Amino acid sequence: MRNTLLLHHSQSDTIDRVEAMSSSSILDTALLTPRLFDNCMAWASAQASTLSKNDISGLFIFIIFTVIILNYFSAPKQRLVHGIPVIGGASKKDRIRSRERFRHDSKAMLTEGYFRNNVNGGFFYVPSPLGERLMLPVRYLEDLKTAPVDKVDFVGTFIEMFEGKYTTFGSRSTLHPRTVKADLNQHLPDVMMSVQDEIADCFDEIFPKCSEDEWTEMPLVDVITRIVARVSSRMFGGPELSRNSSWVAASIAFAIDGYIGAQKLKKYPEFLKPVASRLIPEIRNLANHYREAEKAALPMLAERARTGERPKDLLAWMQDAAVDEETDPRFIASILLKISFAAIHTTAAANSQLIFDLCAHPELISLCREEYERVADEDGKIGKKGFFQMHIMDSIMKESQRFNPLLLITFERIITEDWPLSDGFVIPAHTNIGVPAQAIAMDPKLYPEPETFDGLRFAKLRETTDDPATKGKAQFVAANPQSMAFGYGRHACPGRFFAGDEVKAITTYLLSHYHIRFADGQNRPKSMEVETQFLPDHAAIILCKKRKIA
Numbered sequence: 001m002r003n004t005l006l007l008h009h010s011q012s013d014t015i016d017r018v019e020a021m022s023s024s025s026i027l028d029t030a031l032l033t034p035r036l037f038d039n040c041m042a043w044a045s046a047q048a049s050t051l052s053k054n055d056i057s058g059l060f061i062f063i064i065f066t067v068i069i070l071n072y073f074s075a076p077k078q079r080l081v082h083g084i085p086v087i088g089g090a091s092k093k094d095r096i097r098s099r100e101r102f103r104h105d106s107k108a109m110l111t112e113g114y115f116r117n118n119v120n121g122g123f124f125y126v127p128s129p130l131g132e133r134l135m136l137p138v139r140y141l142e143d144l145k146t147a148p149v150d151k152v153d154f155v156g157t158f159i160e161m162f163e164g165k166y167t168t169f170g171s172r173s174t175l176h177p178r179t180v181k182a183d184l185n186q187h188l189p190d191v192m193m194s195v196q197d198e199i200a201d202c203f204d205e206i207f208p209k210c211s212e213d214e215w216t217e218m219p220l221v222d223v224i225t226r227i228v229a230r231v232s233s234r235m236f237g238g239p240e241l242s243r244n245s246s247w248v249a250a251s252i253a254f255a256i257d258g259y260i261g262a263q264k265l266k267k268y269p270e271f272l273k274p275v276a277s278r279l280i281p282e283i284r285n286l287a288n289h290y291r292e293a294e295k296a297a298l299p300m301l302a303e304r305a306r307t308g309e310r311p312k313d314l315l316a317w318m319q320d321a322a323v324d325e326e327t328d329p330r331f332i333a334s335i336l337l338k339i340s341f342a343a344i345h346t347t348a349a350a351n352s353q354l355i356f357d358l359c360a361h362p363e364l365i366s367l368c369r370e371e372y373e374r375v376a377d378e379d380g381k382i383g384k385k386g387f388f389q390m391h392i393m394d395s396i397m398k399e400s401q402r403f404n405p406l407l408l409i410t411f412e413r414i415i416t417e418d419w420p421l422s423d424g425f426v427i428p429a430h431t432n433i434g435v436p437a438q439a440i441a442m443d444p445k446l447y448p449e450p451e452t453f454d455g456l457r458f459a460k461l462r463e464t465t466d467d468p469a470t471k472g473k474a475q476f477v478a479a480n481p482q483s484m485a486f487g488y489g490r491h492a493c494p495g496r497f498f499a500g501d502e503v504k505a506i507t508t509y510l511l512s513h514y515h516i517r518f519a520d521g522q523n524r525p526k527s528m529e530v531e532t533q534f535l536p537d538h539a540a541i542i543l544c545k546k547r548k549i550a
């Protein structure tokens with residue numbers, strides 16, 4: 001998910017920061033700051049040489065006690081609005097139990113909240129390890145979609161979710177959203193041409209070798225993630241970057257290490273995190289990934305600065321668009337990792353879910369193949385018009401995402417000061433807000449027979465209406481109050497147009513060259529709930545066989 005990533009600082013010192021971690025954090029937080037903790041520790045160490053063993057133990061107990069007290073009194077307290085239902089019960093005991101439940105049963109809690117309260121325009125709280133999240137009825141999205149970022153904070157949610165103070169996840173730089181919006185989306189047709197070359201190479205090199213006669217087992221999510229990482233790297237920095245296997249490995253591992261590291265760190269109380277973060281191997285690995293990003297990007301940036309060469313890739317657009325501290329090549333290299341976090345696992349998840357759905361509904365596969373034959377150019381590639389004409393594939397992708405979006409909650413924001421809505425309701429400061437995206441997608445008022453997977457649902461809608469707005473809303477890339485998988489408003493995913501074409505191109509290549517199916521008796525793998533995330537089953541295997549192409 002997600003996601004823009006990195007702290008607000010002159011990011012040239014990212015590696016040092018990860019290594020020295022908390023010593024110079026500039027993130028303001030009402031929780032105990034790492035600096036305070038480090039200062040305490042430094043002072044204690046200085047004193048230790050002159051003290052006895054008993055004195056030292058006493059000193060440490062005193063420091064930890066002081067820290068806990070400071071932490072308690074300085075932590076921002078969430079104020080619950082009286083009268084808004086809390087899923088699982090409003091008493092303190094119930095909320096503590098529900099916060100735990102949210103870790104693995106979030107979908108049911110959000111469904112319960114939405115269909116009992118929100119569907120008719122009511123708010124509800126869903127307890128989670130981050131506190132009681134306030135779920136908003138979508139009519140309030142208009143009040144919030146362009147709110148100032150310091151009052152309705154998007155990046156803060158990543159910093160909280162991924163322990164950004166220690167993992168560096170969560171960037172307040174706008175360089176990458178800016179360039180994705182302004183440059184990538186504008187040059188998408190050109191980019192997609194080279195991306196399709198990369199896909200063919202990826203299938204040759206990464207996809208398991210299959211015969212035409214026997215079915216071969218394939219761990220789908222792993223293979224697709226490696227393909228998406230390479231294909232995305234082609235867009236980030238051309239063939240030089242996509243063929244750099246150390247970079248590609250780092251771009252995949254960065255997200256995994258950051259994610260696992262954050263999960264491990266969450267088990268510690270706030271005041272121990274500055275120390276614990278230095279001991280968690282995954283968080284320590286992040287510094288290596290930054291080094292790898294610099295090793296890959298710095299020579300490319302230097303060469304391009306020397307020759308004035310400007311290939312059509314994100315690295316070049318970022319180099320041109322960078323201002324002030326963003327112009328530091330080490331900063332640009334670090335942003336490459338942030339954008340790969342936003343782009344790779346998100347797209348790989350959507351693509352894997354789509355392939356699971358195609359295996360579960362094999363009748364759709366032949367429709368996709370026929371559609372590809374209709375829209376492909378003579379050389380087999382898909383052009384701008386062709387991508388747009390792929391209504392069937394687009395529809396299946398959207399239906400697949402309706403059932404299995406990557407995020408159960410989107411439009412996640414932290415309200416930093418009391419924020420009045422247009423009807424006078426005030427969201428209290430320090431509230432995490434969001435919209436239950438997956439529950440909305442199952443609302444029968446919006447989607448008739450929502451529990452039925454109808455791959456052609458959106459294609460039929462596009463064919464049976466003359467209304468351009470309805471046609472637009474039926475597209476995979478639509479971001480509106482009924483389709484919240486890509487968020488909404490000022491931060492709605494700017495990479496969704498690339499992601500949509502990338503998934504179409506990868507899946508079309510797969511279907512044209514291979515047969516796919518589940519093993520006999522195998523059901524569609526269920527997604528895994530991890531708090532707000534709804535992840536494709538990484539252990540699931542599908543079968544594939546090379547197609548005989550006449």
Ligand code: HEM
Nearest residue numbers: 003177342343346347350411486487488491492493495499
């Ligand atoms: C199917 C794949 C993807 C999904 C499901 C997805 C989902 C999202 C979501 C839910 C948000 C937050 C929106 C909000 O809260 O309003 C977001 C933001 C973002 N996404 Fe994506 N994303 C995907 C692919 C990509 C790709 C391929 C890129 C880059 C090329 C990308 C770049 C970004 C960026 C930069 C942001 C932050 C925007 C900002 O700071 O204003 N995403 N994405």
